[in-house]
Amino acid sequence: MSGGGHTRRLDELRQVDNGSFGGKSSTLGELIAGGIPVPPGFAVSTSAFSAFVDEAGLAGKVANELARVSPADVESVGAASHAISEAMRFAPVPDAVRDEVAQRYAELGEPPVAVRSSALGEDSQDATFAGQQETYLWVRGVDHVCDAVRDCWVSLFSSPAIAYRARLGAGDEPAMGVAVQLMVDAKVSGVLFTCNPVSGDPSMVAVNASWGLGLAVVGGEVTPDDYLVSKVTREVVREHIHAKDVEYVPDAGGRGAVRVEVPEQRREVPCLDAAELDALVDVAGRIERYFGSHQDVEWAIARGGELPSSLFVVQSRPVTAMRRPAGTPAATSAMALVMNAFGVGERKS
């Protein structure tokens, strides 16, 4: 079904929808189109955010508050953030939006979901908007989904986000999309790069992994297990297993994720086995080929499932900071290189 225009299924989105649904949602749509396993879900358009601001009559307030901000003045930023956030937090989500979200959520089967902000320009090569990366995990029930959507919108006006935009001169009409996805109850999750970002080696997949939901790795709360795997032979070329002290698991109360200590006997156990690494390298190759560039990918492996269907990709973006390998001087013949090894010409060290 097509809905009222404020939402769309993730698999209906492509990169061109970045302007209306934000980077995260449109990239998830691309991944699905590329045959990558992505948890199903839907996206909320920036139009929903506009409707929200309009219906609450907050447009003027937002503009006024932002106009008073001076990027260098921390207090002015904090004051604006506080004023806007407080106003938005108690404003209702428009009925039209709520109805669409409710219908989409019902189509998913009303499962626990992850609600993530999808900022415009986010996930693009060069803009990562600080403070706009809100994620709400294990959200259940349409009321809570709508609350989480609103919380994502509010996060657009956090102090760091306001300051960042002000410094960038990024316009006066910030907008935000939201992605709502089936929650993966991750046994283990983490990040992978389709190259080794440290050395720049394109033949390697670098994997960071830790127990539970991805928050712990992304948030830097644990030192994850660290693997370097050859794309060519699938050998683990290097691995460092660390003590993984904490993990995020679904709250036993049924909502949200909680941080718990990892039981002693599991802390220093490698959290990925050979088959799981193999599946990750496989999906890394497919994502790299689909986008034609090196990608930084968030993934999760579902508890109780079986590979490959238990592996999900929840986000992908181009690798921005990659070291370039020393490489080979262009147009150098093999013989010139051999001569150089014997000290003919300038020695490259």
Added chain:
Amino acid sequence: MAAPSAVGSFPSPYEIETPPGAEGWEEMYPYYARFDEERREADEQRFWFWNSMHFPVPMPAFDAICVDSPYQAIGNWQNRVFAVPPAMGIDWRCINGYIYISGNPVLDPAKIGERAEYFQKRAGYYYENWDELYGKWRVKMDALIVELGELKVPELGEYEPDAVAFEDEETSYCAVIQAYRHALRLLDLMWQHHFEFLLLGYGAYMTFAELCKANLPDIPDQHIAQMVAGLDVLLFRPDQELRRLAHLAIDTGVDGAFVEGRSPDEIEAELSESDAGRAWLAELESVKDPWFHMATGDGLYHTYGSWLDDPRIPYASLIGHIGALNAGTDIERPADHIAETRQKLATDYAALLNDDARKGFEELLALSRTVFPYVEEHKFICDYWFLTEWWNKIREFGDLFVAHGFFADRDDIFQLTRLEVYEALDELALTWATGGPARGPKYWPPIIARRQEILERLGEWTPPPAVGVVPEEMLDPALIMLWGVTTQRVHAWAREQEGGSVLTGAAASPGIVEGPARVVKTVGDISDVREGEILVCSITSPAWAPIFSKIRAAVTDIGGVMSHAAIVCREYALPAVVGTGRATSAIKTGQMIRVDGTAGTVTILE
């Protein structure tokens, strides 16, 4: 100790003491092989490392010819023929019977530039005409081996043969001395040929490896080696023949004779009792030439004979193969798999490179594959086949001395230097001609006995991996290419001088295993190796390949990822760490150790 540095230190070569009971070892070696006072200022400021790859045990006096002759040859090719721009030849010195080597750098930029012109012209010619030149090389070496085989050591009988009296033939005493000169010359020629292609061969390979690492910084060394390694390697033929013989023994029902612990004589005695056994022995006989010219060690000592001289190695291998086959294990060299992997690695890595890098990659891989057969084959032809035959030729002179009462045993000849042998031959020729009393029979035996005793004492001593200063950087292409002595390796040795239970080396073949260590210092220890042990040695040679079906991993003191241990371990899919610098001194037989062939570490667990 040398001045302390941030990267550790090595002892001064002048501070090393002679082990008790080995006093006077210096007389076994040339005067120029010592760390003498005259050159102290210069020698103390150089970096010298123990060449345990080629000289794992103390050198008998005669065997030192296999230090001089190769270093004359390598210096000549590197410095005087090709004129490698930054490096002349390699010097050697002897400490307590162990051989230390050091490169001679060229530091003057103008000189380097001048040499570069020679190098480009001459090395370029070799690379461009490699196949043709290598073809000629094979012919030269074949001829040299034939010439060695045909070299006669005349007997000195009661009377000269009639031919001397009636046909103007050369007198026997002149012919004996000439035969000795001839034998020495053949050795020099062999070493000359040996080094003609070696440096250029390794150089192309190293350049390919560097290109790989510049573009694919994390590529495992073994992948680079696997892409280059030959498919039909001469060195694997002898073991291939043994596998065939193992199958034959089982197929013809004579495998029961191959019992662990039996000597070759006992096995052959049982085989000769049946028709099937005799047929098997006949088949064995037919493969001996040339495949049993495999050496039982790395060839540079007279004690390393060939399989012909010491059949314990091939028989140990046969017992292993037959046991494995009867246990249902596949012992074939997975040739198809090796070929497939080689191609897949090359294709997949090429696809990951940008256009410029791919062009260099493909050209250098092709060049490496062109030159590598030499690197793989010269070992069998020169070091094993020629050299084991050559030691036996020298033994014929030993027989002559035994016949005339100079020595008690033919191998006593190896306790004399090559010049002393000359001197003794002169005396033998003289006293045989004159009929007068010879001093030799009284003069040499106590010297021989004393030197045997000294070698025993020196063998119990463990040399440091290096002496002199720790170099900031290793720049000598030959030392890096042939010995794997890179800057990182040297610095790791220096740090490890303080000891510790973790040894680092080059990750030569991936995988992690734990097991009891078997430290093998001489070829005689090889038959002690038992199923499931981890081989710890200075350097293995392909001649030891048979025992690789028994062991779980290998660790060496010296060698790079293209060293023989590394190649064989990859063939057998065993973890290997090579170039640890001190495994044979740090690890004791029976100790539990963990070998991590992926990370390049060896941990002593107890």
